[in-house]
């Protein structure tokens with residue numbers, strides 16, 4: 061009896077997995093008849109495509125090899141990855157030629173790109189106090205305001221309507237919050253939910269203000285990536301003698317992502333026309349971890365590029381050696397995913413089931 065139900069459970073899991081794979085494989089490489097005018101990207105190193113290259117030396121940088129060795133032309137663009145980020149895969153699937161360019165790479169004289177701009181900065185967070193010498197979210201939003209004004213500027217009045225219609229159909233993409241949580245990790249009191257709420261509430265309040273500000277500027281379609289298993293990244297595991305995940309940090313991340321989900325649902329109800337797709341990176345990570353081989357991974361813990369114990373003690377530098385079979389690693393460096401992991405996450409967000417991409421996946425959001 062017990063064994064049967066165990067087997068059945070296992071079978072269900074396998075069946076579900078096969079269906080999911082099948083489903084994902086059948087998805088088109090490019091969505092048909094893309095109505096998406098542009099993507100505007102906000103956040104941290106998980107979506108920075110080169111803004112930090114333009115910042116002073118003490119800002120986090122990834123514009124040197126071996127960063128980018130799997131990017132076209134082995135180009136170190138400033139992405140904190142061996143290749144493409146999730147936002148790159150998503151932009152391509154949505155019919156854009158490439159992920160939108162970094163805001164700081166745009167020269168004043170040049171026309172503002174019509175298909176979007178990336179404002180993200182590695183090391184930044186939702187709170188202005190998170191990160192030093194990086195572009196805070198509040199600044200990223202002000203930069204967007206300038207871009208939106210440029211788009212409207214000089215256009216005839218009947219074009220203003222077209223611009224706002226283009227903004228309201230555009231995707232506003234966010235991947236942020238991990239650095240805010242890392243900043244408070246040391247102040248966690250194990251098992252104390254009051255302390256967790258004290259940390260989460262001000263971050264969510266600030267995020268709410270930021271999303272409402274963008275809504276006020278005409279944004280309607282929001283894609284928000286939640287925080288994942290932050291306690292399981294190599295840089296955190298290595299702090300533990302037996303290289304285990306930090307359960308308190310995972311718990312903080314779970315509270316934060318639940319609060320983000322609640323915030324988005326709240327905004328959908330209170331702001332007319334507000335639509336969103338939330339990527340539950342936390343649940344995605346659990347699912348990928350449980351079925352590593354099926355997703356093509358064999359190395360879930362060690363960083364591909366890094367040094368010290370399990371490559372997890374020191375950052376990936378110019379002269380650091382790195383793994384060959386990068387497609388089988390979850391982590392490129394001590395705190396960032398590989399291109400292979402970003403690709404899986406992007407496809408789960410675009411086409412995955414509602415328990416991973418809530419309340420609708422990205423494909424549905426764009427076709428709404």
Ligand SMILES: *[C@@H]1O[C@H](CO)[C@@H](O)[C@H](O)[C@H]1NC(C)=O
Nearest residue numbers: 125128132133134135136137
């Ligand atoms: C990377 O691409 C940029 C822009 O396309 C180019 O200027 C630079 O030379 C390239 N770097 C390498 C190492 O290929």
Ligand SMILES: *[C@@H]1O[C@H](CO)[C@@H](O)[C@H](O)[C@H]1NC(C)=O
Nearest residue numbers: 224225226228229280281333
């Ligand atoms: C955007 O604005 C246009 C024109 O006002 C309207 O027809 C369209 O339904 C709006 N789209 C969204 C997603 O709000």
Ligand SMILES: *[C@@H]1O[C@H](CO)[C@@H](O)[C@H](O)[C@H]1NC(C)=O
Nearest residue numbers: 249251252253254255256258
């Ligand atoms: C839990 O955290 C709150 C807020 O930081 C603190 O006031 C309280 O004393 C803590 N409780 C315990 C048992 O540590």
Ligand SMILES: *[C@@H]1O[C@H](CO)[C@@H](O)[C@H](O)[C@H]1NC(C)=O
Nearest residue numbers: 311314315316317318319321
């Ligand atoms: C977060 O949400 C999940 C369901 O999505 C639930 O199982 C879990 O208990 C929630 N955790 C907290 C701390 O609210």
Ligand SMILES: *[C@@H]1O[C@H](CO)[C@@H](O)[C@H](O)[C@H]1NC(C)=O
Nearest residue numbers: 367374376377378379380381
């Ligand atoms: C790698 O470079 C760093 C500085 O960039 C230096 O401190 C370190 O000693 C170098 N390591 C090796 C093995 O050469």
